[in-house]
Amino acid sequence: MADILVTGGAGFIGSNFVRYWREQRNQGVVVLDALTYAGNAASIADVEGATLVEGDICDTDLVQKLLRDNDIRTIVHFAAESHVDRSITGPHAFVQTNVIGTHSLLRAAKAEWLDRGGDEPHRFHHVSTDEVYGSLGADDPAFSETTAYAPNSPYSASKAGSDHLVRAYHHTFGMDVVTTNCSNNYGPYQFPEKLIPLFLINALEGRNLPIYGDGMNVRDWLFVTDHCRGIELALEKGKPGEVYNIGGGEELPNLTVIETICDVVDQAFAKDPALRERYPDAPAARGEPTESLKTFVEDRKGHDRRYAIDERKARAELGYVPAVDFKGGMERTIAWYLANEDWWRPLLAR
Numbered sequence: 001m002a003d004i005l006v007t008g009g010a011g012f013i014g015s016n017f018v019r020y021w022r023e024q025r026n027q028g029v030v031v032l033d034a035l036t037y038a039g040n041a042a043s044i045a046d047v048e049g050a051t052l053v054e055g056d057i058c059d060t061d062l063v064q065k066l067l068r069d070n071d072i073r074t075i076v077h078f079a080a081e082s083h084v085d086r087s088i089t090g091p092h093a094f095v096q097t098n099v100i101g102t103h104s105l106l107r108a109a110k111a112e113w114l115d116r117g118g119d120e121p122h123r124f125h126h127v128s129t130d131e132v133y134g135s136l137g138a139d140d141p142a143f144s145e146t147t148a149y150a151p152n153s154p155y156s157a158s159k160a161g162s163d164h165l166v167r168a169y170h171h172t173f174g175m176d177v178v179t180t181n182c183s184n185n186y187g188p189y190q191f192p193e194k195l196i197p198l199f200l201i202n203a204l205e206g207r208n209l210p211i212y213g214d215g216m217n218v219r220d221w222l223f224v225t226d227h228c229r230g231i232e233l234a235l236e237k238g239k240p241g242e243v244y245n246i247g248g249g250e251e252l253p254n255l256t257v258i259e260t261i262c263d264v265v266d267q268a269f270a271k272d273p274a275l276r277e278r279y280p281d282a283p284a285a286r287g288e289p290t291e292s293l294k295t296f297v298e299d300r301k302g303h304d305r306r307y308a309i310d311e312r313k314a315r316a317e318l319g320y321v322p323a324v325d326f327k328g329g330m331e332r333t334i335a336w337y338l339a340n341e342d343w344w345r346p347l348l349a350r
């Protein structure tokens with residue numbers, strides 16, 4: 001069986017997908033990743049059958065060579081600049097990787113899969129975000145696949161641009177593409193600048209938990225292996241040219257997410273006295289509630305108020321159902337970070 005190409009496979013979701021895929025099937029995986037600050041070769045170093053190629057998705061010749069040399073007919077595209085705050089301070093890199101980089105992959109795939117003739121099956125799976133749909137009011141219906149695009153940050157605008165290019169390559173050139181727009185992922189191997197690992201590590205080290213605005217911005221939370229399963233189902237059953245929204249069925253305000261982190265940390269310290277020695281600066285080490293670290297700070301510029309996912313299409317057409325509830329997923333995530341300090345500690349210096 002030919003390999004698949006996973007772009008951004010050394011990042012958070014990509015590395016979870018590489019692991020998931022190798023656990024599910026005996027198919028080789030070629031990972032193309034530029035190893036930016038967010039990429040970490042260590043996240044997949046122990047995965048047998050996965051080969052990391054350090055390179056940029058904007059390098060069309062390299063991508064074409066990888067497709068040709070490995071007879072690759074499936075691309076799962078995760079590589080992106082993905083942090084909204086960074087897109088506010090430095091938007092250009094987001095346009096470069098998310099728009100130009102996605103187009104580079106599409107060009108390479110078209111050259112190898114379509115321009116040479118032949119009709120072997122192929123698939124370009126594009127991983128995108130619910131943020132392309134903009135922001136919802138408290139009573140608005142959840143985002144469906146037909147919700148008009150209204151991206152508000154340079155990050156979501158660049159992802160929206162990439163979604164349109166993927167769609168255009170299907171309609172104009174007949175490429176077999178599927179796009180999934182997912183909600184906020186959480187789980188192991190997430191770079192510690194994102195909310196959940198950042199707040200967990202701050203809680204362990206006794207640093208403040210800085211909450212944007214009033215903490216009532218709502219997101220749908222998706223455990224990363226549920227997302228991987230959703231992508232697998234879309235690869236197996238998704239119809240060419242279609243879009244599927246993938247969510248976790250857990251719409252929660254940030255404050256609830258943060259309070260859950262605090263509760264799970266308090267419980268972990270109560271159960272395991274050794275944590276007091278490992279993290280002496282944590283309030284939980286002194287028997288104080290982690291919640292005492294909560295601090296409200298100025299809101300993010302243009303902060304979207306609410307995202308919610310209507311995933312009825314994915315349920316009906318793909319059979320997708322999230323399996324992990326938020327409390328259970330959070331316990332698994334925090335247990336993983338506590339057991340894998342050697343993974344996250346070196347990243348704090350970046």
Ligand code: NAD
Pocket residue numbers: 007008009010011012013014032033034035036037038039040055056057058077078079080081082083097101127128129130159182183184185186191
């Ligand atoms: P991440 O930032 O953790 O990982 C991105 C990876 O892409 C890194 O390994 C990085 O080195 C690599 N990369 C960046 N630029 C590259 C380039 N030019 N060439 C090759 N590799 C490059 O991101 P993530 O959270 O794993 O997100 C993966 C995908 O899922 C992204 O497309 C993102 O937009 C989408 N998404 C993420 C979330 C989420 O909650 N994390 C939600 C919705 C959608």
